[in-house]
Amino acid sequence: MSRVAIVTGGSRGIGAAISVALRDAGYKVAANYAGNDAAASKFTEETGIKTYKWNVADYEASKAGLAQVEADLGPIDVVVANAGITRDAPFHKMTPEQWHQVVDTNLTGVFNTVHPVWPGMRERKFGRVVVISSINGQKGQFGQVNYAATKAGDLGIVKSLAQEGARFGITANAICPGYIATEMVMAVPEKVRESIIAQIPTGRLGRPEEIARCVVFLVSDDAEFTNGSTITANGGQFFV
Ligand code: CAA
Numbered sequence: 001m002s003r004v005a006i007v008t009g010g011s012r013g014i015g016a017a018i019s020v021a022l023r024d025a026g027y028k029v030a031a032n033y034a035g036n037d038a039a040a041s042k043f044t045e046e047t048g049i050k051t052y053k054w055n056v057a058d059y060e061a062s063k064a065g066l067a068q069v070e071a072d073l074g075p076i077d078v079v080v081a082n083a084g085i086t087r088d089a090p091f092h093k094m095t096p097e098q099w100h101q102v103v104d105t106n107l108t109g110v111f112n113t114v115h116p117v118w119p120g121m122r123e124r125k126f127g128r129v130v131v132i133s134s135i136n137g138q139k140g141q142f143g144q145v146n147y148a149a150t151k152a153g154d155l156g157i158v159k160s161l162a163q164e165g166a167r168f169g170i171t172a173n174a175i176c177p178g179y180i181a182t183e184m185v186m187a188v189p190e191k192v193r194e195s196i197i198a199q200i201p202t203g204r205l206g207r208p209e210e211i212a213r214c215v216v217f218l219v220s221d222d223a224e225f226t227n228g229s230t231i232t233a234n235g236g237q238f239f240v
C-alpha cells in the first residue's frame with residue numbers, strides 16, 4: 001500500500017519538485033497551495049497530482065484541508081512543510097505587518113500543518129515530518145530578520161518533534177536549501193543575486209530537484225534512525 005504525503009506550497013518552486021519526486025517514488029501525493037489558482041491547475045494538468053487550496057497560516061483552514069486530503073487519499077504518513085514567503089526589508093524599514101506575515105506563514109504554518117496530523121501518526125506508529133528551512137535560518141541574511149527568525153525556528157521545531165515522536169516511529173528533520181533557482185530567488189534584485197551566486201563555491205544556483213532528492217531519502221521507511229537532523233544543501237556556501 002502506498003503511503004500518503006502532503007506537501008504544502010507543493011505546486012510551485014521547490015515544493016513542486018518535491019511533490020513530483022514523491023509521486024515518482026510511489027507515494028500518493030497531495031499538493032497544497034495558498035492562492036495561485038492558475039499555477040495550481042497547470043501543475044495538476046502536467047503532473048496528475050491533485051492540489052488543495054488553503055492558507056497554512058490559518059489553523060482551522062489547515063485542519064479542514066488536511067482532513068479533506070485524508071478523506072480523499074487516506075491517513076497522512078508524510079508531511080513536508082514547505083510553504084514559505086519572503087517580505088524582505090532592512091530591519092529599520094521592516095513593518096510589523098511584514099514581520100507577522102512571514103511568522104504566520106513560515107513558522108506558525110509549520111505548527112498548523114503538523115499539529116492536526118500528529119495524533120494519527122502517533123496512533124499508527126509511523127510518521128515522517130520534513131520542514132524546509134533555509135541557509136538563512138542558519139546564517140542570517142541582510143534584509144531578512146523576519147525570514148531568518150522563522151527558518152531558525154523551524155530547526156527548533158524539528159529537534160523537539162524528533163524527541164517527542166521517536167518512540168512512536170515518527171521522525172522530524174529539516175532541510176536547509178541554499179539559493180535555489182525558483183521565483184522567490186529570481187525576485188531578489190539582480191545585482192544582489194549576482195553577488196550571492198559569487199559566494200556559492202559550486203558556482204550556480206541549486207535546482208529544486210536537488211532538494212526533492214533529500215526529502216525522498218528522509219521520508220523513506222528505512223530512514224528511521226535519521227531523526228532531528230538538518231540536511232544542508234547549499235553548494236558549499238555555508239557550513240554549520
Ligand atoms: N550586506 C551589506 N549591506 C547591504 C546589503 C548586504 N547584503 N544589501 C544592501 N546593503 C546596503 C546597501 O548597499 C545600502 O547601503 P547604502 O545606504 O550605504 O547605499 C543599504 O544597505 C540599504 O540598501 P537599499 O537602499 O538597497 O535597501 P532596500 O530598502 O532597497 O532593501 C534589500 C534592500 C530588500 C534588503 C535587498 O538588498 C534585498 O532584497 N536583498 C536580498 C535579501 C535576500 O537575500 N533575500 C533572499 C530571498 S530568497 C530566499 O529567501 C530563499 C532562501 O531561503 C535562500
